[in-house]
Amino acid sequence: MKILLVEDEPKLASFIQKGFQNEGYELEVAFDGQMGLSLFRQNSYDLLVLDVNLPHINGFELCRLVRADNAHVPVLMLTALDSLEDKTLGFEAGADDYLVKPFKFQELLLRARALTKRNADASAVKRTLRMADLELNLESKTVTRAGQRIDLTAKEYSLLEHLLLNRGKIVSRVDITEKVWELDFDTNTNVIDVYISHLRRKLDKGHEPKLIHTVVGMGYVMREG
Template identity: 40%
Template sequence: MDTNSQVKKILLIEDDHNLSKSIASTLEKEGYACDPVYDGQIAMRYFQNRSCNLILLDLNLPKVNGIELCKKFRAMNPEIPILIITAFGDIDSKMEAFDLGADDYLVKPFHLKELLAKIKIFLKRAEQAPTTQPLYQFYDMKLDPNKKVVIREGKEISLTPKEYGLLEYMLKNRNRIISKDELAMNLWDNKYGVTHNTIEVYINFLRNKIDKGFERKFILTKPGFGYYLNEQSDEL
């Protein structure tokens, strides 16, 4: 997909026609090109045949739901920003969306200014030219940020995008304790709607994949402060 044109193209997938018109009008006033579609089948055909720079995706859609679309879009293009807009505000829906590769999540009703702020952040991030990043080695674990691959004791570990981002952030900040608020701010862009419980759930997910079955446990907790990586050679 060629997304290098000067005017940024946004694919808006929303079956509420009034909300879709309101969002599209706001985006066009900001100088974006917005293509609204109203069901999952049309959205998939659009994505396969046309270019866009960012996707706004409702979850409750006719014909093909937003969860399935998110999965397919991410498989076809790992880099394009996907922002979920939905009435489902429960933690399970949010976690499922993040696990499938969504970049952020807005619960209806939301302020259009907040939506615009998020769009600008993700479009700016997507514009940055990719560079080859160094590999991370942590005892018997390797993380390749270029291929998004994690290997421990020679075995590749399958992580969701959010779990991978969490582990990479901890490796980048391996010499200090990281608070839940810091993780929320940096991995979810802001902590609005992201509770400490959400962070705990993802840490547990990551521990089950990174530490379970291995003698040495990497992800440790300092109660009341946050999380850190176990770098003590004599601590298991």
Template identity: 55%
Template sequence: MRILLVEDEPKLARFVRKGLVEQSFQVDVATDGLAGHELARSNPYDVLVIDVNLPKLNGIELIRRLRAESNNTPVLVLTALDRTDDKVSGFEAGADDYLVKPFVFRELLARLRSLHRRGTNSGSSNPLIRVGDLELDVTHKTVSRAGTPISLTSREFQMLQYLMEHTGQVVSKFDIAEHVLNQKAESSTNAVEVYINLLRRKIDKTFPSPLIHTVVGMGYVLRP
């Protein structure tokens, strides 16, 4: 797995890089947002690990630029900012996961492997899933509704795929947290809510009828 680490704290960058290299990862390090942007544009990475408080270009703006350039490489935000608003900002910018400092290296490793695994293995035997006028192509990682292409981050794509594979079934926040985010903690349900809202903006907001519905006290269901 090839990783880009964008981190301006030298001691932490050395620690993370050393640990990942010992796990046979290839790791490039950038110490500011502009350098990280240039490396991410110029090289094929499996996962990007990006701090928020970076010199020259902060991490949130870096993620926004990459997504605007159709760079859909999975992004893990690694930061000391732990407020819910900070996490929402990261997810809205296009991040796929969020890990707060200080962290246990083993958890970082598990999350990186999860992002990589979910980005390369669809887990579906059907390469093309249709629900009403919504179409998801598992093989080519594309989504469209009524013929209009919709750009999703890696995690948004995984969540939509999970909902479409369970069309007509109510899935709880805990189900989504476990099967999509690969997390079981109750706090993960906040991240699920954020992603559902992001999906609704892209999948439902500009179309005449919503596909993602809330079942109060139970979870969500996707139905035409």
């Protein structure tokens, strides 16, 4: 079950994200309408939660654009305004439900469940590996860091997937040779070093914290610090 939250207030976004993740939902956050729209167009979600007051494109507008693309995804609007005119606007834009801030998370959860209930059976358990602001989607084989798409080659992706599946563990070169290169003899080569270097350039360069670490004499490990 995958949710897209479009919310520009970081504290609230993080609060909602944690709540849903604790309930086993997968949730992605966009911080403005533009970003929300492009995420929406690149992925498929089971529910959209849109704040009304957003930079660039507001929630109503975003909802209308989404409806123009794809009529069936449920949309829940969040707003600080408890006016009927506002609600009318929301529903006219194509929202399915409307929640007024401040709200208890339980209430949001209830309404989210009610909205997604119908599509629940179609819940393909999409697995995403996450570490800090890095995300690897096993299904679509795509990787992002800080919301930015990162293009990897087949080998690079395969290596990263293996490292992330073993997050926190020190992975030896022998192990990598077997699992990623599918060889069980020592080829006397430094391909792995080369690929680690590639991954560092693509993933870690210009970002904090660094995620790929060398453990001299043992191998490599991915962790947040």
